[in-house]
Amino acid sequence: MAMGTTSDGTMNMNMNMQSGMSFEWGTNAIILYSGWPGHSPGKYIVALVLVFCMAVIVEVLSSITSIKEGTGVPPMTAALSHACVYGFRVAVSYLVMLSLMSFNVGVFIVAVIGHGVGFFYVKAKALTIKQDEDMNNNV
Template sequence: MNMTHGSMSTSNSSSSGYGGMNMKMMMHMSFYWGKDAIILFSNWPEQRLSMYVLALFFVFILALAVEILSVSPNIKNGMNPLVGGAVQAAVYGLKMALAYMVMLSLMSFNVGVFIVAVIGHAFGFFLVKSRALATANKAAAASSSAASVAAKV
C-alpha cells in the first residue's frame, strides 16, 4: 500500500474519530521513567509530582491488598455452607477486582508504577507468610507445653 505524506488527515478536532477525544497525550508502549503518566483514570496524576506520588502509594496499597486478600477467610464450624461460600466468593471477587486494577496500572508502562506494584506484592506476601509462621509457631509451642504438662502428671 503506497501512501504519501499528505494522504492521512491529522485533525485534532472533536469531530474526528475516537469518540471526540483529543489525542494530544502520547501513550507509551515500552517502559519509561517519569511523572508524566496516566494511571487508571484519564488526566490522573495530572503531571504533578505530588499526584504522581499519591498514585504510586495507591498502586502500592492495591498490590498489598491483593496479597492480604489471597488468604481465604476462615469458615467456622457449623456455619451455613451457602453463607460461607458467599463470603469466600465476595472476598475472591474483591481480590480479583483489585488485581485487575494493579494490572491496568501497570499498563501505563511507567517504571515507578512497576517497582511500587512489585514492592507492594512482596510486602503483602511477607505480611501474610510471617503471620502464618507466627501462628504455626504459637500452635507448636502450645502443643509442646501441653505435652510436657501431660508427661509430668
C-alpha cells in the first residue's frame, strides 16, 4: 500500500479545515495567512482596521485620473506611473478579497464600510473641486 492511501485504495485526505464555507461571527478568524490574527481580540481589531484601510485605498486609487496634457510629463512616464498605480490597486483589491475569504462577518462589514467611506471621500472631493472650479469661472 502506497503512502497516503487507505486499504481500499482511496486517498487519505486529512482535511482539518478551521473555517467552513459560511459566514461566522467571532474574533477567532484566519485572515490572509495561517495564525493571524490568532485568538487575540486585539490582533483581530488590528486586522479589521487593516482591511478597512485597504478597502479605502482601493476606492481612492480607483479615482486617480490621467495626468493632464500640458503638465510637462512625458507620455511614457505618465503611462508607467499609471501602470504602477493600477498594479498596486489590483494587488490591494486582491488582498481585500482574500481577507473576505475568511468568511468572517466582521471582516465583511469593515470591508463594505471601507469601500463606502472611500467612495464617499472620492465623490465629496470631486464635488468640492467642481464647486471651486464653478466659483472661479463665475468670478
